[in-house]
Amino acid sequence: MLSQEQNQILTEVGPNTPMGNLFRRYWIPVGIPEDMKTKSTKKVRILGEDLVLFRDRSGNFGLVQERCPHRGVSMVYGIPEEEGLRCQYHGWCFNRKGQCTDQPNEPKDSTFKERIKITAYPVQEMGGLIWTYMGPQPAPLLPRLDGYVAENAIRLIGQAVLPVNWLQIMENSLDPIHTEWLHGHYHAYLLSQKGQGFKDAFLREHEKIGFDKFEYGVIKRRVLKGQSELEDDWRVGHPVVFPYTLAVGSGGLGTYAFQLRIPIDDTHTWHVWYNAYVPGPDVDIPPHLQEPCVYDVPYKDENGEFLTDYIDGQDIMCWITQGEIADRTTEKLGTTDKGIIMYRQLLKEEIARVERGEDPLGTVRDPEKNKCIVLPLERKKHHFSDGFESITMRFQTRFAPIVEELIDLFSKAGVK
Numbered sequence: 019m020l021s022q023e024q025n026q027i028l029t030e031v032g033p034n035t036p037m038g039n040l041f042r043r044y045w046i047p048v049g050i051p052e053d054m055k056t057k058s059t060k061k062v063r064i065l066g067e068d069l070v071l072f073r074d075r076s077g078n079f080g081l082v083q084e085r086c087p088h089r090g091v092s093m094v095y096g097i098p099e100e101e102g103l104r105c106q107y108h109g110w111c112f113n114r115k116g117q118c119t120d121q122p123n124e125p126k127d128s129t130f131k132e133r134i135k136i137t138a139y140p141v142q143e144m145g146g147l148i149w150t151y152m153g154p155q156p157a158p159l160l161p162r163l164d165g166y167v168a169e170n171a172i173r174l175i176g177q178a179v180l181p182v183n184w185l186q187i188m189e190n191s192l193d194p195i196h197t198e199w200l201h202g203h204y205h206a207y208l209l210s211q212k213g214q215g216f217k218d219a220f221l222r223e224h225e226k227i228g229f230d231k232f233e234y235g236v237i238k239r240r241v242l243k244g245q246s247e248l249e250d251d252w253r254v255g256h257p258v259v260f261p262y263t264l265a266v267g268s269g270g271l272g273t274y275a276f277q278l279r280i281p282i283d284d285t286h287t288w289h290v291w292y293n294a295y296v297p298g299p300d301v302d303i304p305p306h307l308q309e310p311c312v313y314d315v316p317y318k319d320e321n322g323e324f325l326t327d328y329i330d331g332q333d334i335m336c337w338i339t340q341g342e343i344a345d346r347t348t349e350k351l352g353t354t355d356k357g358i359i360m361y362r363q364l365l366k367e368e369i370a371r372v373e374r375g376e377d378p379l380g381t382v383r384d385p386e387k388n389k390c391i392v393l394p395l396e397r398k399k400h401h402f403s404d405g406f407e408s409i410t411m412r413f414q415t416r417f418a419p420i421v422e423e424l425i426d427l428f429s430k431a432g433v434k
């Protein structure tokens with residue numbers, strides 16, 4: 019249980035809040051190049067700030083404050099220039115650093131523009147995502163996690179905007195027991211109502227769970243009934259990459275699966291399901307699968323009811339029904355909530371580190387280390403024993419328009 023004040027500290031992400039300052043020490047995805055193919059500007063709200071993501075005519079992405087400093091219109095309607103973005107209202111132009119470079123109707127010898135600078139954040143592209151860093155300089159390196167930089171990969175990027183605070187989504191990732199209930203018994207109950215049976219690895223009982231801090235976050239471990247500590251689920255586990263990413267194991271396939279919880283503001287989260295599939299050196303990836311496949315993940319049906327017949331939909335139902343910002347002043351935590359308690363403690367410690375002027379957990383500044391960060395990941399994961407097709411169709415990947423092709427490609431590659 020937390021006090022109201024403690025809950026606010028951990029959930030509020032706007033400028034000059036303790037958690038907001040911690041978030042601003044990490045690179046965060048802000049957009050998807052595929053989404054920008056047919057347009058040059060996009061309104062983006064991130065960490066409670068309203069911004070415009072744009073691609074100028076040189077092909078470079080930029081990220082600046084949404085409001086023009088002249089008369090306050092939205093530059094989402096701006097005109098991309100060779101370098102920078104021009105406001106549509108009176109033509110002031112801003113470069114990617116936010117410096118005003120042109121005020122076409124001011125006197126030719128005016129120095130006014132030199133004194134006009136707007137908020138601008140650096141952006142980089144990696145793995146089919148556009149990333150930004152909104153914190154103090156010098157910026158750390160953009161961490162090259164294995165899944166983002168894997169070569170010869172087919173990339174799926176599913177996305178949804180969820181009307182909830184980021185932290186309750188992350189806490190779900192520190193709560194292994196829910197898989198047994200929500201994705202096991204609850205799913206079995208739903209299917210039994212339709213007269214269908216359910217035999218699934220998710221039903222297996224947890225005997226033990228464990229959490230260890232490591233260089234980039236927290237490793238989660240579990241022992242299920244009938245398993246020993248020698249199995250990958252305990253021995254290797256899988257990580258929560260601090261502070262907003264879950265990386266899950268993949269059952270021996272050459273795949274990477276990240277779930278990114280990016281705070282739009284205190285009550286909305288951009289959820290990205292990032293999957294990179296590496297079918298192996300013997301498989302030629304057709305050209306149309308070499309670009310990331312971007313798609314929306316639905317979580318409600320046409321009647322406004324939650325879609326609970328797939329794993330991620332079940333999770334989303336629980337996150338949203340906790341309320342916009344989960345009320346942690348009335349919760350009753352039990353022994354199985356030790357991962358959640360640890361994560362809150364870690365957040366508090368890292369907030370304190372940032373307040374002392376130090377780099378928080380997982381900050382990367384060594385280019386050598388950043389060539390590729392290989393995350394520890396169980397390769398034999400208990401619920402991935404059912405085969406590629408079954409697994410792919412039970413998760414949100416079922417909504418990817420190329421899912422059939424992917425299954426076909428992997429079955430031809432001999433992956434079961």
Ligand code: FES
Pocket residue numbers: 086087088089090091105106107108109110
């Ligand atoms: S409001 Fe943008 S140039 Fe006038």
Ligand SMILES: [Fe+2]
Pocket residue numbers: 196197200201329333
């Ligand atoms: Fe789940």
